Amino acid sequence: MATDFSSIPLIDVSALLAKCDDPKMGEDPGVLEVVRQLDKACTEAGFFYLKGHGVSDALLKEVKDITRRFFELPCEEKTKIKMTPAAGFRGYQRVGENITKGTPDMHEAIDCYKEVTRGMYGDLGKTMEGYNQWPQNPPKFKVIMEEYISICTGMLSHPFIPIPMILFPGVEFFILMMILLVRAELARKIMRGIALALGGSPDEFEGQRAGDPFWVMRLIGYPGLTTTNGTHEAMKNDIGCGAHTDYGLLTLLNQDEDINALQVRNLSGEWISAPPVPGTFVCNIGDMLKIYSNGLYESTLHRVINNSPKYRVSVVYFYETNFDSAVEPLDTIRTRKNGTKKFEKAIYGEHLVSKVLTNFVDV
Numbered sequence: 013m014a015t016d017f018s019s020i021p022l023i024d025v026s027a028l029l030a031k032c033d034d035p036k037m038g039e040d041p042g043v044l045e046v047v048r049q050l051d052k053a054c055t056e057a058g059f060f061y062l063k064g065h066g067v068s069d070a071l072l073k074e075v076k077d078i079t080r081r082f083f084e085l086p087c088e089e090k091t092k093i094k095m096t097p098a099a100g101f102r103g104y105q106r107v108g109e110n111i112t113k114g115t116p117d118m119h120e121a122i123d124c125y126k127e128v129t130r131g132m133y134g135d136l137g138k139t140m141e142g143y144n145q146w147p148q149n150p151p152k153f154k155v156i157m158e159e160y161i162s163i164c165t166g167m168l169s170h171p172f173i174p175i176p177m178i179l180f181p182g183v184e185f186f187i188l189m190m191i192l193l194v195r196a197e198l199a200r201k202i203m204r205g206i207a208l209a210l211g212g213s214p215d216e217f218e219g220q221r222a223g224d225p226f227w228v229m230r231l232i233g234y235p236g237l238t239t240t241n242g243t244h245e246a247m248k249n250d251i252g253c254g255a256h257t258d259y260g261l262l263t264l265l266n267q268d269e270d271i272n273a274l275q276v277r278n279l280s281g282e283w284i285s286a287p288p289v290p291g292t293f294v295c296n297i298g299d300m301l302k303i304y305s306n307g308l309y310e311s312t313l314h315r316v317i318n319n320s321p322k323y324r325v326s327v328v329y330f331y332e333t334n335f336d337s338a339v340e341p342l343d344t345i346r347t348r349k350n351g352t353k354k355f356e357k358a359i360y361g362e363h364l365v366s367k368v369l370t371n372f373v374d375v
């Protein structure tokens with residue numbers, strides 16, 4: 013239910029994060045104020061900036077820097093982890109390989125998904141079966157990205173063991189400490205606030221709905237206007253990433269701090285810019301949350317146009333439902349007030365697979 017918003021609101025979620033696992037969180041005035049702001053932002057724009065999230069500026073920067081260093085490598089090096097259907101569509105895609113609604117996107121990317129072992133979700137999961145392809149170069153890429161993912165997800169995709177420093181001679185002490193200390197459980201906690209905003213219990217998105225959340229991460233590089241990277245010379249208004257909605261619950265976007273390229277569409281069809289706000293994530297609602305909220309919250313269309321001369325990097329993390337969740341409008345007072353159920357049941361895994369299978373050329 014987006015409106016004619018003209019800017020994206022900024023929400024400081026520190027009060028929510030502090031009380032998030034307190035059984036009385038729903039009575040805390042600080043939490044309730046964050047919940048009110050989340051509700052307003054999700055209803056009016058489907059987009060908001062997130063501050064007070066507890067993830068350090070150094071880590072936000074480190075994941076973008078290491079991604080940029082990967083994209084600077086020669087093509088032969090990058091295609092060592094080329095995305096293939098056999099890897100469950102995980103890996104590197106060159107500029108133009110990803111398509112949105114039939115048009116090639118002017119970006120290169122590494123796609124990562126929660127790993128799906130053989131038979132894990134039966135036929136539903138077959139397309140996504142596979143392991144992430146991490147580059148050897150730059151060194152420590154895998155370790156830094158996996159820790160970032162676990163901070164966003166709120167649970168570990170592998171058992172967490174505080175690994176002795178000696179195993180990581182190349183990682184600066186402060187980065188490792190930062191990674192080990194800041195276990196933000198970010199997306200899960202924001203979803204607890206959103207559950208309250210929808211008039212439900214804070215646990216609404218745990219258990220069968222999103223207690224074992226699927227996640228996706230895209231590391232994206234958008235060539236600048238004057239950049240020639242051997243295969244592509246970007247033109248003004250080339251679409252870096254075509255207009256789309258995200259598929260799951262909540263997206264946490266960590267974008268380059270000095271380039272204004274992300275645009276969000278309001279109800280009248282105007283493209284509103286979402287410029288970088290240092291130290292924040294840009295968050296947006298995905299298709300599954302639109303269904304859970306019975307359309308109260310919008311999965312808003314957005315796109316990327318990099319008209320800057322600089323190469324732009326974004327690290328995009330998508331927090332999803334359980335892979336096999338059957339998603340339908342929640343039965344809370346607020347969603348009921350929005351009228352009869354506006355959506356049929358959707359299986360998240362089917363929705364994801366249908367998108368993945370139409371997103372690429374020549375694979």
Ligand SMILES: O=C(O)CCC(=O)C(=O)O
Nearest residue numbers: 230232267274316326328
């Ligand atoms: O790079 C960006 O700013 C946004 C990318 C995006 O919308 C996506 O990957 O879904």
Ligand SMILES: [Fe+2]
Nearest residue numbers: 256257258314
């Ligand atoms: Fe998106």
